[in-house]
Each structure stands twice: as C-alpha cells, then as structure tokens.
Amino acid sequence: MALEYxxxxxxxxxxxxxxxxxxxxxxxxALKLAQQDHGSLTKExxxxxxxxxxxxxAVAAGVATFYHNLHTGPIGRxxxxxxxxxxxxxAGADAVxxxxxxxxxxxxxxxxxxxxxxxxAVECLACCGNSPAVQVDxxxxxxxxxxxxxxxxxxxxxGRHPEGGAGVPGGNPVKGTEVGA
Ligand code: FES
Numbered sequence: 001m002a003l004e005y006x007x008x009x010x011x012x013x014x015x016x017x018x019x020x021x022x023x024x025x026x027x028x029x030a031l032k033l034a035q036q037d038h039g040s041l042t043k044e045x046x047x048x049x050x051x052x053x054x055x056x057x058a059v060a061a062g063v064a065t066f067y068h069n070l071h072t073g074p075i076g077r078x079x080x081x082x083x084x085x086x087x088x089x090x091a092g093a094d095a096v097x098x099x100x101x102x103x104x105x106x107x108x109x110x111x112x113x114x115x116x117x118x119x120x121a122v123e124c125l126a127c128c129g130n131s132p133a134v135q136v137d138x139x140x141x142x143x144x145x146x147x148x149x150x151x152x153x154x155x156x157x158x159g160r161h162p163e164g165g166a167g168v169p170g171g172n173p174v175k176g177t178e179v180g181a
Contacts, residue, residue, distance in 0.1 A: 003048045009033040013052060027053035031064055041072045068122040076111040076118035078156045080104075081135040084121040087128035092146070096132050097121065099146040103153045117156055139165030 005013065012033060016026050030049040031041060038045045041064045043057075050060035064070045068081060080100055084093045097108050100119050104112050111118040125133040130142035136152055141164060148164075155162040 003034075003038060003044055005033060005048070005052075006037045009037050023054040025053075027055055027060060027063055028067070031060065031070055035070060040074055041070055046072075068120070074111065074115075076116055078117045078137055079135075080117060080119045080152065080156075081122040081125070082108075082119070083123070083125045083131070083133040083135075085124040085128075087124070088132040091131040093132040095146045096134065096144055096149065099149040100153070103149055117153070136162055136165060139167055141165050 004010075013026060013030060016029055017023065020026055027049065030052040031046070034045045034049045034052075035041050038048075041049075043061075046060045046064050047057050049064075050057045053060065064072055069079075082088075082093055082097050082100065084097065097119075101107055104110075104117055104119055106112055106119055108119055108121050122135070125135055125140065127133045127140065127142045132144050134141045134144040134152075136156070139161065141148070141152075141162070152162040
C-alpha cells in the first residue's frame with residue numbers, strides 16, 4: 001500500500017501550499033510531517049515528500065540528509081540534541097553529553113532501549129553567545145549545565161516539557177511543541 005500523510009498532516013500541507021507561491025517551498029515541512037507520520041525518512045517516505053513538493057527524490061534526499069532535525073534512520077520519540085561545536089565545547093558541552101549518556105545509559109548517537117529518547121551531537125544551534133546549547137525536540141535551552149540533564153530526562157519520561165526551554169520558531173508545523181508530538 002502506498003504511503004500517505006495522516007489527515008492532520010494533510011490538512012497542514014494543504015494550507016501551506018495555498019500560501020506558498022512555489023510548490024517546492026513546501027519541501028521541508030513535507031519532510032518533517034512525513035517523518036512525524038512514519039517515524040523516519042526512509043527512501044519511501046522521502047519519495048512521499050518529494051511528490052508532495054513536486055521535486056525529484058534526489059533533491060528531497062539532499063535536503064533530508066542536510067538538516068539535523070531530519071532523520072533517515074530510526075530515532076527515538078524524543079530527541080536530545082547537544083551542540084558540540086567549538087563555542088559550546090569550550091563552555092562544557094562534553095560534560096553535558098557525558099551526563100546525558102550516564103542518565104540514559106546510551107552513547108551519543110544512540111537511542112534508549114524503549115525507543116523513547118535519542119541523544120545526538122549537532123552542529124552550531126546559533127546561540128553561541130549563551131553556550132552550551134541544547135535542543136530538546138523543538139525547544140532550545142541556552143547556557144545549559146550538566147545539573148539540568150536530570151530534569152530534562154525526568155520530564156520526558158513523565159510526558160512533560162522540560163522547563164526553561166524556548167520553542168523553536170516554526171519547529172513543528174502541526175503540533176507546536178507538545179510533548180509526544
Ligand atoms: S557553537 Fe553551539 S550554539 Fe554555536
């Protein structure tokens with residue numbers, strides 16, 4: 001059976017397509033929604049988004065492999081992304097990574113056995129002035145300290161938003177920053 005978007009994603013895409021002057025502009029939201037609906041951007045899921053945006057699968061794959069919020073392999077339901085680029089590294093990102101690894105019992109790049117949380121290192125999150133920076137799903141945390149890791153993990157296990165984060169503008173085109181989105 002051919003892959004489809006969920007009804008909610010379909011509605012979101014149709015309203016975006018009505019606003020964008022060029023169909024291809026919907027490619028990134030189409031990829032994000034396809035990932036949300038189908039778990040990760042496999043070849044078939046990329047093809048779904050490519051058709052939606054009127055671009056070739058090669059173009060869609062190029063975009064899908066460029067952004068850290070898009071994943072071509074299996075991911076956890078929640079993503080903890082720690083910036084490990086130079087400013088954050090100098091400000092202690094390695095200690096943040098170590099604490100998350102300890103709490104989650106996984107290595108960076110891994111996913112917890114229950115599939116709930118993935119921990120990944122990402123490039124600059126564009127808040128170098130307040131490093132280290134961490135992104136949890138679609139929320140940003142600046143000047144993040146290892147002592148804050150426990151509260152983040154506890155909140156995700158409890159189905160809550162970790163406190164203190166700021167939503168990423170345009171983060172989730174359908175569900176805002178809801179936990180479990
Ligand atoms: S280097 Fe981490 S936010 Fe820029």
